[in-house]
Amino acid sequence: MTAYAFGHATTLAHQAARDAVTAALADEGFGILSEIDVAATLKRKLGLDVPPYVILGACNPQFASRALAAEPQIGALLPCNVVVRDDATGRTFVEAMDPQAVMALVQRPDVDPIAAEVKARLQRALAKLPAA
Numbered sequence: 001m002t003a004y005a006f007g008h009a010t011t012l013a014h015q016a017a018r019d020a021v022t023a024a025l026a027d028e029g030f031g032i033l034s035e036i037d038v039a040a041t042l043k044r045k046l047g048l049d050v051p052p053y054v055i056l057g058a059c060n061p062q063f064a065s066r067a068l069a070a071e072p073q074i075g076a077l078l079p080c081n082v083v084v085r086d087d088a089t090g091r092t093f094v095e096a097m098d099p100q101a102v103m104a105l106v107q108r109p110d111v112d113p114i115a116a117e118v119k120a121r122l123q124r125a126l127a128k129l130p131a132a
Contacts, residue, residue: 007095009132014052024125030058051086096122
């Protein structure tokens with residue numbers, strides 16, 4: 001998709017995609033630490049009507065603790081954001097930040113294997129959702 005994210009359109013409706021990706025992430029050891037309803041915030045703060053758009057802050061405590069032990073400031077790059085969004089036509093997309101792209105900013109070789117494993121787990125989770 002981009003140099004910093006990956007994902008795909010899904011045949012699931014927005015809420016079903018959100019529920020499915022949350023369950024798939026749990027299967028890979030991730031919990032959801034935060035949920036940001038971007039569409040609701042833009043409506044409340046700016047009066048804008050936009051399609052549903054939610055950012056889920058996903059965290060795998062095992063990998064987060066290893067990354068923090070290697071580089072305490074890495075918390076500024078956590079958690080892994082997973083987006084569930086609809087476009088103007090009503091298609092639903094599920095996308096995740098690429099941990100390898102983000103962790104490359106740290107420039108610490110000992111963090112690279114952690115980022116690679118987190119990416120693989122995120123990719124497996126997103127692959128469980130039916131592609132459109």
